[in-house]
Amino acid sequence: MSTSGYQLNSHGELQTPEDNSELVLCRYCDLLQHLPELQPGEEAHCSQCGHQLDSRHPQPILRPILFASSALFMLVLANLFPFIQLFAAGSQHQMNFFDTSSVLFAVHHPALAILVWLLIQAIPAFCMMAVIYLKLGMIMSLPGRMWVARVLFMLKPWSMVDIFLIGLLVSFVKLVSSADISLGLSFWAFCLFCLLHLRTFQVIDRREMWARIGVNPKPLLTAKAGLPGVSQRLKVCHCCTALVPLQQMHCSRCGSQVHVRIPASIQKTLALLTTAAILYIPANLYPIMVTVSVGQRTESTIVTGIQLLWLDGAYPVAIIIAIASVVIPLFKIVILFWLCYLALQPQSDRQDISTWVFRWVDWIGRWSMVDVLVVAILAALVRFDLLMSVYPGPAAVIFATVVITTMLAALSFDPRLLWDQSNENEADMQQATAKEIL
Numbered sequence: 462m463s464t465s466g467y468q469l470n471s472h473g474e475l476q477t478p479e480d481n482s483e484l485v486l487c488r489y490c491d492l493l494q495h496l497p498e499l500q501p502g503e504e505a506h507c508s509q510c511g512h513q514l515d516s517r518h519p520q521p522i523l524r525p526i527l528f529a530s531s532a533l534f535m536l537v538l539a540n541l542f543p544f545i546q547l548f549a550a551g552s553q554h555q556m557n558f559f560d561t562s563s564v565l566f567a568v569h570h571p572a573l574a575i576l577v578w579l580l581i582q583a584i585p586a587f588c589m590m591a592v593i594y595l596k597l598g599m600i601m602s603l604p605g606r607m608w609v610a611r612v613l614f615m616l617k618p619w620s621m622v623d624i625f626l627i628g629l630l631v632s633f634v635k636l637v638s639s640a641d642i643s644l645g646l647s648f649w650a651f652c653l654f655c656l657l658h659l660r661t662f663q664v665i666d667r668r669e670m671w672a673r674i675g676v677n678p679k680p681l682l683t684a685k686a687g688l689p690g691v692s693q694r695l696k697v698c699h700c701c702t703a704l705v706p707l708q709q710m711h712c713s714r715c716g717s718q719v720h721v722r723i724p725a726s727i728q729k730t731l732a733l734l735t736t737a738a739i740l741y742i743p744a745n746l747y748p749i750m751v752t753v754s755v756g757q758r759t760e761s762t763i764v765t766g767i768q769l770l771w772l773d774g775a776y777p778v779a780i781i782i783a784i785a786s787v788v789i790p791l792f793k794i795v796i797l798f799w800l801c802y803l804a805l806q807p808q809s810d811r812q813d814i815s816t817w818v819f820r821w822v823d824w825i826g827r828w829s830m831v832d833v834l835v836v837a838i839l840a841a842l843v844r845f846d847l848l849m850s851v852y853p854g855p856a857a858v859i860f861a862t863v864v865i866t867t868m869l870a871a872l873s874f875d876p877r878l879l880w881d882q883s884n885e886n887e888a889d890m891q892q893a894t895a896k897e898i899l
């Protein structure tokens with residue numbers, strides 16, 4: 462059976478054409494374009510919006526396995542030995558890496574404890590194991606690779622070991638004037654884990670990995686590069702980047718549900734942004750951290766915490782926390798509202814800039830979690846019974862919810878909506894969306 466731009470076999474799947482040229486759809490601007498064969502060290506970017514379409518690294522199997530297994534080894538070491546020791550007023554307290562979660566449980570903050578455990582232990586460990594499994598699966602037959610790859614790329618933005626490392630440095634600055642800090646073996650193991658974890662994700666070629674899991678169906682030669690995918694009756698799978706015929710609801714390679722545009726994208730984004738904006742008010746009014754020192758209770762909000770750092774002369778850290786906790790969440794909410802407004806306009810221009818801004822706020826939004834992790838670190842570290850102890854305040858959970866909600870808002874926004882008017886494919890798109898709904 463032949464339709465415009467591609468051919469379906471008896472199972473309703475796209476057939477691979479005779480030639481070896483590869484057509485790809487940009488997930489940010491929906492432009493269909495030829496992907497050149499890349500050599501190790503090369504990257505391919507979208508000619509319209511600049512999004513990285515593909516990359517190639519040398520030794521694509523060995524290096525990710527080595528980095529990921531070394532990272533896992535370092536994570537085990539980080540949990541085995543003392544992490545940090547704190548000396549104050551003749552007393553000492555030793556903190557282990559797992560204490561960042563267990564102490565939060567002990568002081569009756571189970572939601573925060575689970576969140577911190579997921580962000581710095583469970584999700585990073587799963588990601589590293591998944592990378593090893595998938596890379597081994599490229600040289601031997603292993604079951605369930607499709608499921609593992611889908612979960613890996615879904616969880617990747619929620620692995621926050623790099624933010625935890627910055628949180629540790631901020632905590633040290635907060636404590637350095639009142640206590641002596643001694644770094645344990647596990648601290649250095651965690652630093653190495655953080656670097657190896659980041660490096661592992663840098664050397665993974667997503668398209669190459671998916672190509673080894675299942676064949677990427679290609680359109681026939683009649684599909685024209687340089688045109689929007691929707692006008693060529695094609696859409697892109699956000700999970701595995703495969704091309705999917707417009708009328709097909711599920712990706713034939715990874716099984717994910719594929720939509721021509723994210724359904725009710727603007728409505729979902731606006732609802733999540735409104736929730737985040739409302740929660741941002743109590744997140745700033747209530748204390749994020751409570752310090753009990755010699756029976757005296759001191760509560761500090763996000764803003765008063767920044768003021769204290771500034772008064773102590775820790776200007777760079779005060780600026781970092783102010784940017785991460787105040788500027789970024791507000792900026793992200795305002796920018797996403799503005800992008801929703803642009804996407805609803807009948808005519809708009811400079812979509813390359815608005816798409817770049819979207820990618821940037823999407824990337825930077827997770828860094829707002831640094832203040833929540835600082836509270837978790839200080840609560841685990843500063844435990845001198847009656848002398849001095851730190852507890853999370855009610856705003857810690859509320860602020861974590863703000864960060865998570867803004868991250869979900871960015872995931873709900875479909876940047877291709879910004880390009881639809883200029884691509885003059887609105888009619889095609891509306892027709893395709895109507896068919897999907899039916």
Ligand SMILES: [Zn+2]
Pocket residue numbers: 487488489490491492507508509510511512
């Ligand atoms: Zn693009």
Ligand SMILES: [Zn+2]
Pocket residue numbers: 698699700701702703712713714715716717
């Ligand atoms: Zn797919």
